[in-house]
Structure formats: structure tokens, C-alpha cells
Amino acid sequence: xxxxxxxxxxxxxxxxxxxxxxxxxxxxxxxxxxxxxxxxxxxxxxxxxxxxxxxxxxxxxxxxxxxxxxxxxxxxxxxxxxxxxxxxxxxxxxxxxxxxxxxxxxxxxxxxxxxxxxxxxxxxxxxxxxxxxxxxxxxxxxxxxxxxx
Numbered sequence: 577x578x579x580x581x582x583x584x585x586x587x588x589x590x591x592x593x594x595x596x597x598x599x600x601x602x603x604x605x606x607x608x609x610x611x612x613x614x615x616x617x618x619x620x621x622x623x624x625x626x627x628x629x630x631x632x633x634x635x636x637x638x639x640x641x642x643x644x645x646x647x648x649x650x651x652x653x654x655x656x657x658x659x660x661x662x663x664x665x666x667x668x669x670x671x672x673x674x675x676x677x678x679x680x681x682x683x684x685x686x687x688x689x690x691x692x693x694x695x696x697x698x699x700x701x702x703x704x705x706x707x708x709x710x711x712x713x714x715x716x717x718x719x720x721x722x723x724x725x
């Protein structure tokens with residue numbers, strides 16, 4: 577489980593984010609509005625609409641328009657990273673563990689950081705197909721089938 581905050585034991589927000597399951601991820605982020613950390617509440621509020629609004633190629637008539645929209649979306653993710661970096665170190669932990677590190681991994685994947693995605697996929701036990709799909713969604717969104725070996 578990616579987040580170790582007080583949640584139902586079957587909740588899998590980390591893997592739902594990686595697998596692109598938007599509704600489950602947004603539900604989880606919205607549930608954080610009750611978390612004791614105001615910083616985590618604000619970050620979750622900022623991330624939910626971004627995840628919901630991630631550009632998808634099939635929604636555009638031209639690949640160029642998609643590429644522009646994706647770059648703009650990624651700029652908004654970078655703004656969340658800046659907001660995260662402003663959280664004081666002593667506020668990055670709750671009663672369970674360090675929530676900031678866990679959220680940082682999600683933001684790292686959304687930022688397109690391949691090393692974060694590889695580590696997260698490894699920790700989740702993702703197979704090569706899931707890694708390829710996640711890579712195409714978050715790291716190289718213009719990846720084509722012929723680009724794969």
C-alpha cells in the first residue's frame with residue numbers, strides 16, 4: 577500500500593495511481609480532507625483535480641495539441657512539487673509514518689521521473705506489462721508500440 581494513513585485495509589491508492597485508475601485515486605485523495613495535517617489536506621486537494629484532468633491522447637484531434645496540453649499539465653504537477661517542498665520538515669510526519677515521502681513518490685511519477693516509477697513498480701511487484709503501460713502514461717506519453725523492443 578502506498579499510503580499508510582488510517583484507511584480501510586483493502587485500499588490501494590498507490591497502485592491505483594500507477595495503474596491509472598483515476599476514480600479510485602481521486603476517492604482516496606478526497607478522503608484525505610479529514611487528515612490531521614493541513615499540509616496533506618492542501619496537497620491532496622491540489623492533486624485530485626490534476627489527476628482527474630490528466631490529458632489523454634484519445635481526447636485530442638491532433639497529437640501536437642495533446643503534447644501541448646500534457647506539457648501544461650506537467651507544469652501544474654511541478655507547482656505541486658514546489659508546494660510540497662515548502663512543507664516544514666517537522667510537519668511531514670503523522671502518527672503512522674512520514675506521509676510526505678509517500679506523496680513525493682506519487683508526485684515524482686506524475687512529474688515523469690523514470691527512476692521513481694521503476695522503484696515504485698518494483699516495490700508493488702508490477703510485471704513488465706504494467707511497467708510498460710505506466711511508462712507510457714507517466715514518463716513517455718507519446719510512446720508508440722513500435723518504440724518497444
